[in-house]
Amino acid sequence: MPPVYRGPFGKPQAERLLWRAGFGPRPGEAERLAKKGLEHAVHSLTHPGRERLRGPKPHDDNGHPLAPYDAWGHDQLWWLDRMVRTTRPLAERMTLVWHDWFATSEDASNARLMIRQNNLFRKHGLGSFLTLLTDVTCDPAMLLWLSGTDNSKDSPNENYGRELMELFTIGAGRGGYTERDVREQARALTGWRNDWSDNLGPTHFRFDKRRHDPGVKRIFGRRGHFDWRDSCRLCVQHRLHPSFFVTKIWSYFVPTPPPAATKRSLERLYVAHGHAIGPVVEAILKHPALYDGPRMVKPPAVYVAGLLRSLRRGIDTEAWTWLMDLAGQSLFFPPNVAGWDDTRWLDTSTYRARWLIASHAIRPHELNGDKAKLPADAAKLMTRAEAFFGKPVLTGRTHGELKRFARRALGDANARWKKEQYPALIENALRQLLASSPDLQTS
Amino acid sequence: MARCHHCDEFSRASFMRRTAAEAGRGLPAIEAGMPAPAGTGLDRRTFVARTFGLALSVYGAGKLNLFQEGIARAASGPAQPVLVSVFLPGGADSLSVLYPALDSRYRQLRPTLALGPGDGPQFTEDPSLYWHPSLAPFATLHGEGKVTVMPAVGYTHPDQSHFTSRHFWEVGATEPRLVTGWMGRYLDHAGARDNPLQGLSLDYQLQPSLASAKVPVAALAAPDEYTFDAPGVWGDVENRMLETLQPLGARRSDRFLNEAANATAQSDRLRRQLAPFTGSDYGTPVPYPDGDDGFPRQLAGLAAMLAAGLPLRCVAITAPGEYDTHSDQPKALADGLDITARSLLAFQRDLEARGLADRVLTLVWSEFGRRAEENGSDGTDHGAAGSAFLIGTRSKGQMVGEFPGVANLDDDGNLRATSDFRAVYSSLLEQWLGEDAAAVIPGAGSFQRPALVK
Numbered sequence: 072m073p074p075v076y077r078g079p080f081g082k083p084q085a086e087r088l089l090w091r092a093g094f095g096p097r098p099g100e101a102e103r104l105a106k107k108g109l110e111h112a113v114h115s116l117t118h119p120g121r122e123r124l125r126g127p128k129p130h131d132d133n134g135h136p137l138a139p140y141d142a143w144g145h146d147q148l149w150w151l152d153r154m155v156r157t158t159r160p161l162a163e164r165m166t167l168v169w170h171d172w173f174a175t176s177e178d179a180s181n182a183r184l185m186i187r188q189n190n191l192f193r194k195h196g197l198g199s200f201l202t203l204l205t206d207v208t209c210d211p212a213m214l215l216w217l218s219g220t221d222n223s224k225d226s227p228n229e230n231y232g233r234e235l236m237e238l239f240t241i242g243a244g245r246g247g248y249t250e251r252d253v254r255e256q257a258r259a260l261t262g263w264r265n266d267w268s269d270n271l272g273p274t275h276f277r278f279d280k281r282r283h284d285p286g287v288k289r290i291f292g293r294r295g296h297f298d299w300r301d302s303c304r305l306c307v308q309h310r311l312h313p314s315f316f317v318t319k320i321w322s323y324f325v326p327t328p329p330p331a332a333t334k335r336s337l338e339r340l341y342v343a344h345g346h347a348i349g350p351v352v353e354a355i356l357k358h359p360a361l362y363d364g365p366r367m368v369k370p371p372a373v374y375v376a377g378l379l380r381s382l383r384r385g386i387d388t389e390a391w392t393w394l395m396d397l398a399g400q401s402l403f404f405p406p407n408v409a410g411w412d413d414t415r416w417l418d419t420s421t422y423r424a425r426w427l428i429a430s431h432a433i434r435p436h437e438l439n440g441d442k443a444k445l446p447a448d449a450a451k452l453m454t455r456a457e458a459f460f461g462k463p464v465l466t467g468r469t470h471g472e473l474k475r476f477a478r479r480a481l482g483d484a485n486a487r488w489k490k491e492q493y494p495a496l497i498e499n500a501l502r503q504l505l506a507s508s509p510d511l512q513t514s
Numbered sequence: 515m516a517r518c519h520h521c522d523e524f525s526r527a528s529f530m531r532r533t534a535a536e537a538g539r540g541l542p543a544i545e546a547g548m549p550a551p552a553g554t555g556l557d558r559r560t561f562v563a564r565t566f567g568l569a570l571s572v573y574g575a576g577k578l579n580l581f582q583e584g585i586a587r588a589a590s591g592p593a594q595p596v597l598v599s600v601f602l603p604g605g606a607d608s609l610s611v612l613y614p615a616l617d618s619r620y621r622q623l624r625p626t627l628a629l630g631p632g633d634g635p636q637f638t639e640d641p642s643l644y645w646h647p648s649l650a651p652f653a654t655l656h657g658e659g660k661v662t663v664m665p666a667v668g669y670t671h672p673d674q675s676h677f678t679s680r681h682f683w684e685v686g687a688t689e690p691r692l693v694t695g696w697m698g699r700y701l702d703h704a705g706a707r708d709n710p711l712q713g714l715s716l717d718y719q720l721q722p723s724l725a726s727a728k729v730p731v732a733a734l735a736a737p738d739e740y741t742f743d744a745p746g747v748w749g750d751v752e753n754r755m756l757e758t759l760q761p762l763g764a765r766r767s768d769r770f771l772n773e774a775a776n777a778t779a780q781s782d783r784l785r786r787q788l789a790p791f792t793g794s795d796y797g798t799p800v801p802y803p804d805g806d807d808g809f810p811r812q813l814a815g816l817a818a819m820l821a822a823g824l825p826l827r828c829v830a831i832t833a834p835g836e837y838d839t840h841s842d843q844p845k846a847l848a849d850g851l852d853i854t855a856r857s858l859l860a861f862q863r864d865l866e867a868r869g870l871a872d873r874v875l876t877l878v879w880s881e882f883g884r885r886a887e888e889n890g891s892d893g894t895d896h897g898a899a900g901s902a903f904l905i906g907t908r909s910k911g912q913m914v915g916e917f918p919g920v921a922n923l924d925d926d927g928n929l930r931a932t933s934d935f936r937a938v939y940s941s942l943l944e945q946w947l948g949e950d951a952a953a954v955i956p957g958a959g960s961f962q963r964p965a966l967v968k
Contacts, residue, residue: 226890509774
């Protein structure tokens with residue numbers, strides 16, 4: 072079995088676990104989870120019980136309910152709301168993992184089909200990888216995105232066959248397959264089609280054996296009358312698949328590569344459980360590297376959902392769609408079939424987007440210098456700002472710099488009206504700085 | 515907006531991206547209903563002026579010094595040559611970009627997709643070839659001697675994965691594990707430690723070719739959007755808040771906390787560099803294409819930044835359009851090339867009007883070309899050799915590598931490369947940027963240097 076973390080499991084560790092395996096704590100949640108200890112804390116995430124959505128119901132800028140199938144961007148808000156309000160954060164986080172792993176873009180289909188695919192990820196998130204892969208392979212949004220319904224006996228299309236091996240199961244440049252395997256996989260995957268309806272767009276997705284190439288294919292050196300199910304099975308049974316799988320799933324939870332021994336034992340665990348996802352994720356969530364290793368940059372969706380959770384704020388504006396786009400993560404619109412690049416979330420452009428996200432998150436609570444009467448005391452103002460976000464764990468340096476800012480800004484108040492108004496302005500600025508600080512960009 | 519199944523999904527998506535960008539710009543710096551702060555010396559007029567970045571005086575002496583420093587740094591030393599990299603994402607079909615209209619084999623390979631001799635302008639350097647109709651602006655510039663054409667550029671043992679092949683182009687080597695971009699490594703050698711603008715992604719995210727190991731580089735969609743406002747924060751307190759970004763960006767021991775701190779520090783530096791520019795009218799002297807896409811505006815902003823003397827060296831931008839045309843190729847390719855080529859023509863005219871044309875070369879490239887034989891879904895699958903263009907008044911204007919023809923395809927049925935992207939980079943480094951290519955491109959010594967610059 073892979074090693075298990077044995078160090079102290081207090082608020083900092085519980086907070087990190089909630090960020091990595093979900094979307095961060097609501098106020099008080101990290102403290103409560105810490106009391107359970109590592110074993111029960113992880114178990115509570117992997118076995119959460121029936122889903123309930125807690126907190127204010129989502130609505131658009133006009134106060135109307137979301138229309139995820141019909142209004143642009145509302146599908147993204149619908150999902151963001153699940154992230155914010157769910158009582159099953161890991162299931163929702165796994166949905167985000169699979170959306171990145173099997174990155175499908177709405178550019179090729181529509182919200183209805185994307186949400187259908189999204190529910191598939193939610194359902195199989197911790198189940199059998201072969202079942203998930205097989206269902207994704209004939210999922211309508213994926214069939215449209217990677218030319219699955221364009222792939223027929225008479226005109227094979229390699230798009231899905233290649234990405235199936237390169238990005239979903241085996242990996243490129245490892246000697247796992249040849250260009251011939253790509254072409255033969257394309258033949259095996261032939262047969263899917265759909266109709267077009269003026270109301271629904273692409274519809275009635277089905278396997279049509281007249282479009283399927285029934286001939287013998289040779290894949291990974293094996294011969295047979297393979298079809299799409301065989302394509303998936305052959306990939307999952309490939310000798311290089313377990314190492315691809317555990318390395319890739321690890322990377323969603325821990326930013327440094329797994330130690331060699333850990334990697335081997337995760338592979339064994341994966342194979343021993345018949346390619347089940349859950350046991351591998353559970354082992355990663357208990358691994359010392361998650362708690363002792365470096366922090367991890369939060370993906371934009373996690374950053375946004377987490378801020379809202381910490382503020383107990385529901386979805387009450389459509390602004391999150393364009394803000395997340397600026398930050399580099401439009402849900403349902405991954406940049407390409409490889410998904411988002413988790414090593415490049417932060418640069419000068421996306422940093423500013425995160426600044427804007429923080430502004431929008433705190434805006435409804437903006438303090439008015441004329442009305443709010445706050446103490447002219449840097450330490451007290453800082454304590455209030457921390458409480459505003461549910462007291463997240465901060466590094467000493469960030470805490471010190473923010474307090475120094477408050478002290479200096481109070482020192483600028485050289486007139487009576489400034490002495491009255493600046494504490495509120497400073498509190499507003501502390502919230503902005505705290506939410507966009509390096510500490511809250513990472514977990 | 516109601517969902518419309520009949521409209522083009524792609525243009526709808528790019529429309530939304532533009533809306534997003536505008537919404538970002540539209541975030542008000544000054545809150546409605548904010549009290550007029552008596553006694554601050556800042557009345558409503560100066561607040562509004564500052565929103566548009568016009569009245570620098572409201573920043574006070576400290577900020578003015580920064581402004582002057584920025585201009586001083588930019589103005590010191592000779593004007594540097596600038597290289598702009600434009601990436602066509604997805605693998606643009608080189609057999610449509612420049613197509614052998616009268617070759618019967620081409621028409622056999624492309625029974626539905628083949629273009630005819632009357633569709634696009636003839637390519638004067640090789641009259642058997644024709645420009646894609648949407649590339650008429652390139653044909654115009656080529657006629658003026660301002661375009662060097664590489665009709666089949668690639669590398670030996672071509673990889674047909676988007677990600678692997680693009681990675682090779684971005685890092686400037688066929689090395690899967692190299693993590694710095696080729697322009698990033700150039701800047702590591704020749705750049706400055708305090709100038710993020712030297713490597714600029716005109717994008718919402720950093721382009722991999724600019725990934726550096728030592729020096730800072732920047733990503734920004736447009737120069738006038740780079741503001742950091744906070745609700746209910748103004749005056750002295752705002753200045754103090756912005757000053758705090760610098761210490762928050764100081765080095766941290768945790769690797770990824772440090773990455774976040776680094777992004778903070780670089781954003782703060784860029785904010786100070788762009789402060790004089792924020793919200794200003796670009797003063798663009800020529801018309802750019804209208805429409806939903808941000809690309810023309812980004813190029814207009816780039817020309818304006820160069821005209822303002824900002825210290826740019828290498829710039830990377832992704833072209834509009836979707837070039838991974840497994841299906842519906844004719845419209846997708848024509849639309850993407852059209853907005854790209856018209857925008858680049860406007861950019862060239864802008865540079866010429868501003869007297870900057872001799873300082874800028876633009877390289878247009880894609881990760882590969884596409885399969886010679888069409889695939890039966892009105893599209894083409896991944897191929898090998900692609901096309902590239904070097905645009906500018908200093909571009910040599912003579913094609914590099916001949917058109918390989920469709921009679922002698924490789925074993926996968928793809929066009930063979932007649933020039934190597936690493937040789938192109940080596941020439942650009944030596945003939946344009948004045949850097950020894952051996953310091954930047956692994957194995958540079960083994961490549962002939964095509965003449966790219968005049």
